[in-house]
Amino acid sequence: MKSYELQNQSYALRMIDGSVTPPDLLFVRDHFNEPEISLDAWSLQVDGQVQRPYEIGFSDLVEMPSIKVEAFLECAGNAANGSAVSNGSWEGVALSSLLEAAAPVADAASVQLEGADSGRLYPDHPLLPYSQIVPIEKCRDRASLVAYKYNDLTLPPRNGFPARAVFPGLYGMNSVKWLRRLTVLGANEQGTTFERSGMNRLYNRVRHAEGPKQITRVSSVQVKSVLAWPMDGLKLPAGRYSIWGFAWSGGGAIRKLSISINGGKQWSPARLQSQPSPHAWVQWRYEWNAVPGDYAVMSCAEDIRGTAQPLTRDPARKDGYELNWCAPVHCSVR
Amino acid sequence: MNLIGARRFIAAFVRSRTPVLAALGICACTYIEATDCGSGVGLQDRIAQFKQLDGKAEAAMGRHQPEEAVAAYKQAVCLFPNSARAYYGLGMAEAAARHFVDARDALRTADRLQPTTAMPLVMQVRVNYSLGDLESLKSNLRELASRFPKDTDAHTVLARFLAEHNLFVLALAEALRSGSSADDWNAKIQLSVLENTVGAYADAIRNALAVERNYALPEAVRGTAAGIVGLSYESLRQGDQARKYLSEAIQLDPSQENSYLALADLFEQEQNYSDAVTVLEQGRRHLPDSNALLLALGTNMVRTENYEQGVKILRQVLQTAPDTSEAYISIADAGRKAANPAEEIEALRELERQHSDYPMIHVLLARAMSNQRPAEYTKILEELALAATAAPNDPEVYLLQGKAYVALGRYEQAASVLERSIGLRPTEPSAYYQLARVYQRLGKTDLARQQFERVKYLEQNAAK
Numbered sequence: 001m002k003s004y005e006l007q008n009q010s011y012a013l014r015m016i017d018g019s020v021t022p023p024d025l026l027f028v029r030d031h032f033n034e035p036e037i038s039l040d041a042w043s044l045q046v047d048g049q050v051q052r053p054y055e056i057g058f059s060d061l062v063e064m065p066s067i068k069v070e071a072f073l074e075c076a077g078n079a080a081n082g083s084a085v086s087n088g089s090w091e092g093v094a095l096s097s098l099l100e101a102a103a104p105v106a107d108a109a110s111v112q113l114e115g116a117d118s119g120r121l122y123p124d125h126p127l128l129p130y131s132q133i134v135p136i137e138k139c140r141d142r143a144s145l146v147a148y149k150y151n152d153l154t155l156p157p158r159n160g161f162p163a164r165a166v167f168p169g170l171y172g173m174n175s176v177k178w179l180r181r182l183t184v185l186g187a188n189e190q191g192t193t194f195e196r197s198g199m200n201r202l203y204n205r206v207r208h209a210e211g212p213k214q215i216t217r218v219s220s221v222q223v224k225s226v227l228a229w230p231m232d233g234l235k236l237p238a239g240r241y242s243i244w245g246f247a248w249s250g251g252g253a254i255r256k257l258s259i260s261i262n263g264g265k266q267w268s269p270a271r272l273q274s275q276p277s278p279h280a281w282v283q284w285r286y287e288w289n290a291v292p293g294d295y296a297v298m299s300c301a302e303d304i305r306g307t308a309q310p311l312t313r314d315p316a317r318k319d320g321y322e323l324n325w326c327a328p329v330h331c332s333v334r
Numbered sequence: 335m336n337l338i339g340a341r342r343f344i345a346a347f348v349r350s351r352t353p354v355l356a357a358l359g360i361c362a363c364t365y366i367e368a369t370d371c372g373s374g375v376g377l378q379d380r381i382a383q384f385k386q387l388d389g390k391a392e393a394a395m396g397r398h399q400p401e402e403a404v405a406a407y408k409q410a411v412c413l414f415p416n417s418a419r420a421y422y423g424l425g426m427a428e429a430a431a432r433h434f435v436d437a438r439d440a441l442r443t444a445d446r447l448q449p450t451t452a453m454p455l456v457m458q459v460r461v462n463y464s465l466g467d468l469e470s471l472k473s474n475l476r477e478l479a480s481r482f483p484k485d486t487d488a489h490t491v492l493a494r495f496l497a498e499h500n501l502f503v504l505a506l507a508e509a510l511r512s513g514s515s516a517d518d519w520n521a522k523i524q525l526s527v528l529e530n531t532v533g534a535y536a537d538a539i540r541n542a543l544a545v546e547r548n549y550a551l552p553e554a555v556r557g558t559a560a561g562i563v564g565l566s567y568e569s570l571r572q573g574d575q576a577r578k579y580l581s582e583a584i585q586l587d588p589s590q591e592n593s594y595l596a597l598a599d600l601f602e603q604e605q606n607y608s609d610a611v612t613v614l615e616q617g618r619r620h621l622p623d624s625n626a627l628l629l630a631l632g633t634n635m636v637r638t639e640n641y642e643q644g645v646k647i648l649r650q651v652l653q654t655a656p657d658t659s660e661a662y663i664s665i666a667d668a669g670r671k672a673a674n675p676a677e678e679i680e681a682l683r684e685l686e687r688q689h690s691d692y693p694m695i696h697v698l699l700a701r702a703m704s705n706q707r708p709a710e711y712t713k714i715l716e717e718l719a720l721a722a723t724a725a726p727n728d729p730e731v732y733l734l735q736g737k738a739y740v741a742l743g744r745y746e747q748a749a750s751v752l753e754r755s756i757g758l759r760p761t762e763p764s765a766y767y768q769l770a771r772v773y774q775r776l777g778k779t780d781l782a783r784q785q786f787e788r789v790k791y792l793e794q795n796a797a798k
Binding site: 148 | 504506507510532540760792795
């Protein structure tokens with residue numbers, strides 16, 4: 001199988017006009033080279049702990065009943081104020097429908113998702129497809145999809161064409177691109193592609209304060225906001241400006257966004273630009289009458305469950321994921 | 335669905351079931367006695383009545399009088415309630431009369447009565463499209479795939495219909511179904527066009543190459559295939575391959591306008607305007623009346639500073655298509671580059687007459703008028719007043735007004751509009767620069783210095 005080089009790309013969020021990321025600005029985070037997939041040959045296999053394993057081709061997939069979900073996807077390693085996050089309208093088949101057609105066994109616990117991209121994560125590991133494991137409850141969520149369209153167009157090749165998983169609310173690595181296999185797993189099932197490839201070593205939350213290290217899997221997206229404008233280091237003449245950005249949470253809709261221009265000493269409410277929805281990000285805006293001075297601009301989001309962004313990074317965290325603290329952007333006005 | 339389409343499908347159905355009496359014969363074996371019509375009349379008489387109604391309905395459809403056809407088919411249905419032919423005809427007539435829900439009901443009955451033909455399902459796809467019921471449409475497609483997997487004609491017809499209505503992914507699904515069981519070039523071309531449309535470029539290249547390399551096929555067909563290969567390579571950003579296949583497409587079929595345009599577009603992307611001109615001139619020799627080619631040729635000639643020829647060709651476009659905005663813009667561009675503001679203004683005035691709401695037309699005119707010597711600043715300000723009415727929050731309008739007021743020595747007014755421009759766009763250095771000069775002339779040196787400092791401050795951002 002021919003493949004293209006792996007990519008790691010994200011784009012400044014200030015390039016987004018409105019609140020939907022256009023397809024050419026969708027962030028890309030590859031683990032292996034992008035595969036070249038022939039539609040004639042492509043199929044999605046559903047197997048594992050099921051009574052009726054089957055394979056479905058592209059034509060059958062796209063002719064199934066479909067749903068649309070507006071949802072953001074964020075890379076688990078997206079920096080504070082980083083741009084490895086995108087939001088748009090995903091269309092596809094409910095993952096639950098595809099699984100139910102295979103009749104999973106009663107004690108099915110999770111689903112392993114495999115992409116058509118493959119490689120070695122570590123030199124001493126076998127060459128295996130990219131894979132992730134997602135709890136079956138999340139797979140049965142109404143909003144979890146095998147998506148084949150983004151913003152009413154087919155998926156861009158580098159974002160998973162012809163079909164990818166989309167799990168709203170979970171970090172992006174679970175939304176496996178170039179999806180080709182769903183394997184239903186029983187409780188405590190061992191020996192999976194996920195383990196053998198070493199993928200289980202990635203995307204872990206490592207907390208080390210006192211006593212032994214605590215290692216848990218990164219999963220649901222933490223509440224977060226970013227500043228699309230201004231950018232760090234910007235020099236501005238005095239005047240009126242709109243500070244703006246986006247906010248999201250895997251825990252539900254954003255209900256509040258606050259802005260500080262003095263490094264968190266005082267906070268003012270920003271205006272949410274649209275009705276918050278459970279899976280999509282929300283654009284926010286704050287009108288700023290900038291007078292000469294040096295500023296540390298910060299945004300802080302709070303979701304519907306009342307969870308707010310932390311003001312600083314937990315010093316006990318020893319990993320590079322869930323970077324959701326309120327990082328300041330410095331700018332000066334003359 | 336239009337009537338022509340309906341008639342085509344009726345014709346197809348009749349062909350597949352001819353003679354009509356044979357179909358009626360099938361029905362007659364199992365017909366259910368109607369209770370409210372035709373009772374007490376013998377079978378032969380009812381067949382005769384049916385034939386008469388059928389003919390009447392088809393004639394009505396031919397006269398574009400679907401309501402009359404509906405009435406006739408309803409009587410036919412009453413005579414033979416288990417006749418798929420009658421229900422199919424009724425469905426077609428109801429659809430032509432835009433009674434889509436009734437059409438769907440009739441077609442469903444036809445399908446139930448005659449489950450061995452795909453036509454009622456194919457027609458349901460069209461009716462469900464007209465109803466905007468995409469989920470039912472997909473249900474029809476699934477049923478077709480399940481019951482008629484090898485009916486290449488049905489899948490090909492549907493692929494074309496769905497593509498015509500911009501349902502490209504579903505069209506591709508149907509084309510894949512037909513393409514997998516047929517090796518005719520037409521199906522392959524259709525499939526590759528759809529694959530290119532939805533972004534499956536590697537598949538598009540593979541299928542189109544299969545046609546392009548079939549030397550037994552007419553060159554025009556191979557040329558179309560080469561064009562698809564070229565476009566797909568372009569989408570994959572493989573310029574060399576794209577140029578190769580688009581050139582081949584032109585060679586194989588010089589009458590294909592799109593091949594010249596696509597190849598020229600490639601050169602334009604590389605800012606290689608002279609090669610774009612060469613390709614488009616080649617196209618013009620084969621297709622002298624193609625306005626699309628002439629427009630692209632004239633525009634690229636202007637880009638290569640061949641203003642006289644470029645404008646001449648663009649004027650030729652405007653003779654037959656006077657609403658072509660791009661032609662006026664290119665002529666204005668030629669005027670500006672050739673330091674001929676009168677030509678620039680004239681072209682923009684012509685554009686304004688054709689499209690008074692053309693975006694930023696007054697700003698474009700004001701800029702062109704500023705290039706005239708001597709510039710008539712009062713008229714420029716009149717134009718900019720219109721621009722401000724059309725776009726009251728456009729900072730560029732106030733910046734241009736500021737420059738015009740400066741030229742007229744009306745510095746207080748200049749300061750006012752420049753401050754407004756800065757309020758709308760505080761990060762534009764040239765507005766601060768103009769304002770600084772205005773303050774200098776007003777003797778407000780501190781304010782002038784402050785504006786000059788802001789220009790320097792902003793330039794530090796740009797230098798980063």
